[in-house]
Amino acid sequence: MDTSKRPETMKRITTKALADEFIAAEVSKIQETVGDKKVLLALSGGVDSSVVAALLIKAIGKQLISVHVNHGLMRKGESEQVIEVFKNQLNANLIYVDATDRYLEKLRGVSDPERKRKIIGEEFIRIFEEEARGLEGIEFLAQGTIYPDILESIKQAEGKKAVKSHHNVGGLPEDLQFALVEPIKLLFKDEVRVVGEALGLPHAMVYRQPFPGPGLGVRCLGAITRDRLEALREADAILRDEFDKCGLGEKVWQYFVVIPDIKSVGVKDESRYEGWPAIIRAVNTTDAMSATIEEIPYTVLHKITARITSEVEGINRVLYDLTPKPTGTIEWE
Amino acid sequence: MDTSKRPETMKRITTKALADEFIAAEVSKIQETVGDKKVLLALSGGVDSSVVAALLIKAIGKQLISVHVNHGLMRKGESEQVIEVFKNQLNANLIYVDATDRYLEKLRGVSDPERKRKIIGEEFIRIFEEEARGLEGIEFLAQGTIYPDILESIKQAEGKKAVKSHHNVGGLPEDLQFALVEPIKLLFKDEVRVVGEALGLPHAMVYRQPFPGPGLGVRCLGAITRDRLEALREADAILRDEFDKCGLGEKVWQYFVVIPDIKSVGVKDESRYEGWPAIIRAVNTTDAMSATIEEIPYTVLHKITARITSEVEGINRVLYDLTPKPTGTIEWE
Numbered sequence: 046m047d048t049s050k051r052p053e054t055m056k057r058i059t060t061k062a063l064a065d066e067f068i069a070a071e072v073s074k075i076q077e078t079v080g081d082k083k084v085l086l087a088l089s090g091g092v093d094s095s096v097v098a099a100l101l102i103k104a105i106g107k108q109l110i111s112v113h114v115n116h117g118l119m120r121k122g123e124s125e126q127v128i129e130v131f132k133n134q135l136n137a138n139l140i141y142v143d144a145t146d147r148y149l150e151k152l153r154g155v156s157d158p159e160r161k162r163k164i165i166g167e168e169f170i171r172i173f174e175e176e177a178r179g180l181e182g183i184e185f186l187a188q189g190t191i192y193p194d195i196l197e198s199i200k201q202a203e204g205k206k207a208v209k210s211h212h213n214v215g216g217l218p219e220d221l222q223f224a225l226v227e228p229i230k231l232l233f234k235d236e237v238r239v240v241g242e243a244l245g246l247p248h249a250m251v252y253r254q255p256f257p258g259p260g261l262g263v264r265c266l267g268a269i270t271r272d273r274l275e276a277l278r279e280a281d282a283i284l285r286d287e288f289d290k291c292g293l294g295e296k297v298w299q300y301f302v303v304i305p306d307i308k309s310v311g312v313k314d315e316s317r318y319e320g321w322p323a324i325i326r327a328v329n330t331t332d333a334m335s336a337t338i339e340e341i342p343y344t345v346l347h348k349i350t351a352r353i354t355s356e357v358e359g360i361n362r363v364l365y366d367l368t369p370k371p372t373g374t375i376e377w378e
Numbered sequence: 379m380d381t382s383k384r385p386e387t388m389k390r391i392t393t394k395a396l397a398d399e400f401i402a403a404e405v406s407k408i409q410e411t412v413g414d415k416k417v418l419l420a421l422s423g424g425v426d427s428s429v430v431a432a433l434l435i436k437a438i439g440k441q442l443i444s445v446h447v448n449h450g451l452m453r454k455g456e457s458e459q460v461i462e463v464f465k466n467q468l469n470a471n472l473i474y475v476d477a478t479d480r481y482l483e484k485l486r487g488v489s490d491p492e493r494k495r496k497i498i499g500e501e502f503i504r505i506f507e508e509e510a511r512g513l514e515g516i517e518f519l520a521q522g523t524i525y526p527d528i529l530e531s532i533k534q535a536e537g538k539k540a541v542k543s544h545h546n547v548g549g550l551p552e553d554l555q556f557a558l559v560e561p562i563k564l565l566f567k568d569e570v571r572v573v574g575e576a577l578g579l580p581h582a583m584v585y586r587q588p589f590p591g592p593g594l595g596v597r598c599l600g601a602i603t604r605d606r607l608e609a610l611r612e613a614d615a616i617l618r619d620e621f622d623k624c625g626l627g628e629k630v631w632q633y634f635v636v637i638p639d640i641k642s643v644g645v646k647d648e649s650r651y652e653g654w655p656a657i658i659r660a661v662n663t664t665d666a667m668s669a670t671i672e673e674i675p676y677t678v679l680h681k682i683t684a685r686i687t688s689e690v691e692g693i694n695r696v697l698y699d700l701t702p703k704p705t706g707t708i709e710w711e
Contacts, residue, residue, distance in 0.1 A: 312704035364697040371645035
């Protein structure tokens with residue numbers, strides 16, 4: 046039997062009862078497979094890896110070793126949330142690596158988006174490898190593969206145009222190839238969320254909007270600098286906060302801030318103030334192939350603009366990206 | 379008597395009748411002053427120089443020699459309008475200089491805004507000087523000085539902070555210092571417009587929104603290139619066209635497009651398409667010291683975005699600048 050094919054008889058998990066049933070079955074399977082061995086997991090804090098972590102913690106407790114690499118390109122408060130939920134609340138065996146300096150050093154002066162993505166991906170593999178080598182008795186590697194990833198791989202294998210390569214731990218050297226544990230690989234995204242909530246994960250973590258693997262790195266356009274990255278993180282947090290306050294956070298599919306590497310003249314406290322513009326992107330899509338912008342009310346736009354320009358060091362303008370996809374892509378690079 | 383001080387008894391020119399009275403008086407004065415001599419005028423196509431040109435043509439006909447320098451940084455159709463109105467309709471003695479190549483050559487690779495402004499201003503003086511030297515019998519120089527310019531100069535002379543230096547022909551060498559003819563120097567802007575309409579100038583020319591001396595040069599951010607400048611001109615023309623169609627053209631104080639020197643990824647005709655973003659600026663102000671943005675309806679924004687991204691080569695995104703002044707200035711550089 047092909048275990049990578051979702052059986053046609055499998056019910057869509059839409060309720061807590063169905064989720065609990067799935068969880069119970071997977072917990073048994075994991076316990077049977079893993080026994081008393083150890084499992085390693087790269088825990089990004091995204092929905093998929095978080096649900097896998099919670100599932101494994103339920104099944105094998107501290108036999109799961111989760112590694113969270115903070116590449117310095119996380120959104121505000123995200124690494125802190127991973128620590129709070131997994132270490133403090135779920136008592137997980139969590140290794141936290143603050144690799145901010147290391148990433149920013151590697152990325153210094155690199156402005157080409159493809160090079161940036163490559164460095165961010167490769168550096169992650171190197172750090173994960175270093176951590177894995179320091180551990181003993183690991184026999185399994187858990188991954189947050191979900192069913193759309195599998196469908197996408199099949200499509201790619203069939204020679205169709207690849208849209209974007211997946212961010213997984215596929216680049217590990219041969220002597221670090223473990224047996225895979227992929228407990229949610231037959232689930233669709235909406236099912237992953239239902240399972241996540243049934244496992245007791247916070248709503249905000251489970252319904253977190255999609256976030257690219259390279260994180261804020263592809264939203265801090267061109268060559269990343271620490272000050273501009275920090276401005277981006279703060280501006281993005283204000284956008285999310287204001288969207289949550291007015292109900293847009295639940296409504297809009299994806300929204301974030303982008304900061305290009307240009308400055309313009311402006312005025313703060315009656316003096317000339319050169320700053321970067323913060324660009325707001327807020328789009329809705331059903332298939333990610335096309336997208337429309339959210340018609341954010343001007344009252345909300347004025348409030349966000351006032352907060353970002355007054356609270357964030359280095360920013361003097363706020364712009365709203367009006368471009369649907371096509372002709373714009375959702376991300377800027 | 380100080381001829382640079384508006385008499386307290388002078389009535390505000392608000393009607394055609396008052397304008398006609400003013401015109402008749404100035405025509406006599408000009409004829410008396412100039413006699414059969416020649417007058418030179420730098421005709422930018424802005425409201426002030428256009429009204430001065432029309433007034434002088436009425437008074438002395440072909441004794442006025444107008445020089446229109448197209449620095450390649452004009453908005454779409456502007457130099458053409460100057461030729462149409464003055465050469466074709468008013469039968470003016472007009473020298474048209476297409477200095478586009480010369481300006482773009484001088485500006486190549488120059489990204490500093492102050493340097494750009496300086497080059498644009500100085501080059502104008504050089505070209506005007508060259509034209510003036512080729513002419514004989516010129517004894518007068520006409521200028522579109524208006525009363526706010528005089529008030530501003532007095533303020534500056536009193537040691538107050540200069541906001542922006544005026545764009546006039548003050549840089550000419552000593553042997554080219556003519557006697558000045560400044561027929562509208564006691565008028566406020568609204569009066570200049572009433573006089574302009576009474577002189578038969580087109581409404582669009584007389585109510586043209588303020589346009590900086592360096593033209594599109596300060597809206598094609600950073601180092602100007604021919605292709606990006608052309609994209610800016612086209613995008614700006616679309617914005618003006620759509621604003622006129624929906625009535626915003628008469629309502630909004632100043633509106634224009636800015637194109638920064640950055641590209642982002644996008645999609646056109648199902649292929650990857652890297653392009654510049656076009657930034658829309660549309661502000662209202664009463665005193666130019668502070669400004670608010672116009673709340674352009676989304677229906678209009680969608681239409682402008684669709685037209686710019688589909689009609690303009692090189693542009694794949696449209697952004698709306700949400701920043702009031704402060705913290706943004708009206709122009710970007």
